[in-house]
Amino acid sequence: MYGGHVGIALAGKGLRQAVPLWVLLLATLLPDWTDAAVCAAGISSPPSGILSHSLPAVALLGGSLALLYYGAARDVAGAGLVGLVVVSHAVTDYATGLKPTWPGGPWIGLQVYQQPAIDFVIEAIVIVIGWLVYRRSVSEDRRRSTPVMLMLIALLLLQLAASMSFALFPGIRKC
Ligand SMILES: [Zn+2]
Numbered sequence: 001m002y003g004g005h006v007g008i009a010l011a012g013k014g015l016r017q018a019v020p021l022w023v024l025l026l027a028t029l030l031p032d033w034t035d036a037a038v039c040a041a042g043i044s045s046p047p048s049g050i051l052s053h054s055l056p057a058v059a060l061l062g063g064s065l066a067l068l069y070y071g072a073a074r075d076v077a078g079a080g081l082v083g084l085v086v087v088s089h090a091v092t093d094y095a096t097g098l099k100p101t102w103p104g105g106p107w108i109g110l111q112v113y114q115q116p117a118i119d120f121v122i123e124a125i126v127i128v129i130g131w132l133v134y135r136r137s138v139s140e141d142r143r144r145s146t147p148v149m150l151m152l153i154a155l156l157l158l159q160l161a162a163s164m165s166f167a168l169f170p171g172i173r174k175c
Helices: 004-013 023-039 055-073 076-096 117-134 146-168
Strands: none
Touching: 004 023, 004 076, 004 117, 004 146, 023 055, 023 076, 055 146, 076 117, 117 146
């Protein structure tokens, strides 16, 4: 999942405004950034995704970021939300991709990436729902403001670009 992860961060912001959006964006993208760091560091074994997207890795990443956030903000509910947003990354990746469960465990996923049009529809739904939850939390006069509307349009366009690149270059990998 690509744009859908950002949609989930937006929903988190809508549910708990005290948590900064950048923290939620970090939370929602942490497994992918960890994957990119592992890849860039040239760590080839264990297999790709084990250190970033497997259940123990996601629990560790989510727990660590939640603890860090609690240490900084002393906000239990906010820290729980940050941890859940990290976990949501793996759950939604199981829908669109194929990810490891644990070392030696099965790989699961619906691999929707192989059907870019369906991938776009699923991610667009997640983006729109996340944006609607976020939009409910902003003041009524800002709901139709250009920045709030542009946020939705930009996310959908970004997702369209990502889904189209999957359609045009089926062999593309994230790292
Ligand atoms: Zn991912």
